[in-house]
Amino acid sequence: MTDSTSRPNAMDASDWLLLLVLSLLWGASFFFGKIAVAQWPPLAVVLARVGLASVTLLLVVRLSGLSMRVGRPMWLGFFGMGLLNNLIPFGLIFWGQTQIGSGLASILNATTPLFGVVVAHLFGGEKASGTKIAGVAAGLAGVAILMGPDAIGGVGGALLPQIACLGAALSYGFAALYGRRFRALPPLVTATGQVTATTLMSIPLVLVFAPPWSLPVPNSQTVLALLGLAFLSTALAYAIFFRIMRRAGGTNVTLVTFLIPVSAILLGTLFLGEALLPRHVFGMAAIGIGLALIDGRALRRRRAIA
Incomplete structure (x- = not known):
């Protein structure tokens, strides 16, 4: 999560390249997660992801x-x-991915900035402008389009997994507000501390609900997916994230939210055989409009040109 008060700076070609790499790494987390939960339960995947990442980040620190x-x-x-x-968000997303595709999960996760605006408005003392409220409305309309008939047909089918992914986005929104207390710390220390704390919290949960001795021996695909989640989509992604934030500011780094679903959908479609329905495209377009309204930079540039 990024500090929204960071002063944005102009991004050069290397910054844009890093942003693209970051979107691929975080988009790949949905691809890796989909593979991993096919053999291991979500909580075990969470522990493997944060446990290996925490060891790596502690070494980097x-x-x-x-x-x-x-x-x-x-x-x-x-x-x-x-x-x-x-x-909370890792667990909900991985559980959701036991029943829905990685591309859809990533699109639902792209609603995080929408929830961030709502949480900051209600609990953070940051009153949302009319443009931001319009952005939230557009984003919610996009979510409704994405969920489609499942939201009308009652609790069943793919409704609960989609709600779980939305719950993860809401949790990220609260995390953005809660994370303000760490501004005095180096970002890498904060990232390492939270991942290490998550590891310690995950261990007793896994021992109770997914004891290691009951898990199947992971096949090569699962092992590679777990390693990818830990080292690429968590440890390396954090390092790139904080480098972009230090060079270009927290506002610019949030642009990655627009790019993550693209890589996740492409990976899911090409390698997992997932179907991308027309309503997914329309829903993502509505969410993109909402994010653009919340971000506001496109409107400011248009006014400046005018």
Whole structure:
């Protein structure tokens, strides 16, 4: 999650390249997740993802000369952030992906900025402008189009998994508000702290609900998917994310939200045989309009030209 108060700077070609790479890494997380949950339960996949990533990030912190000795209050905050930013959304998304495609899950996850506006308006003291409210309305219309007949037909079919992915987006919205308390810390320390805290919270849950001795031995595809989730879509993605944020500002890095579904849909369609329905395209278009209204930069540029 990014600090919305960061001052945006102009992005050069290298920044745009990094942003594209980041969208591929985070888009691939839905692809890797879909493969992993086919053999392992969602909680076990969550633990593998954050556990391996936390070891990697702790090593990066050590090599960077930073320290995780930030005091008990901050570590308690890491547990709150890990719950909202990792454990809840990862668990919901992976569970949702047991029943819906990775492309659809990524599109629903793209509603995160919409929920961020609502959460900040209701709980963060940031009153939404008329344009942002219009953006939320457009985004919600897009969600309704995406969910289609499932939302009318009652609880069943693909409705619950889609609601789970929306719940993950809502959790990310609360995480963005909660994460403001870590502004004084280096971003890499915050990322490492929350992933490590998530690992510690996940262990007892896995022991109770998905004990390792009951899990099947993962095949090669599952192993590669878990490694991809941990090292590429979590550890490496965080490193790139914070580099872009440091160079170009928090506002610019949120552009990745527009790009993630593209890579997730392409990977799901090409390698998993997932079908992309016309309503998914129309729903994503409505969500994109909503995000553009919330972002506001296109409107400001048009006014400046006028």
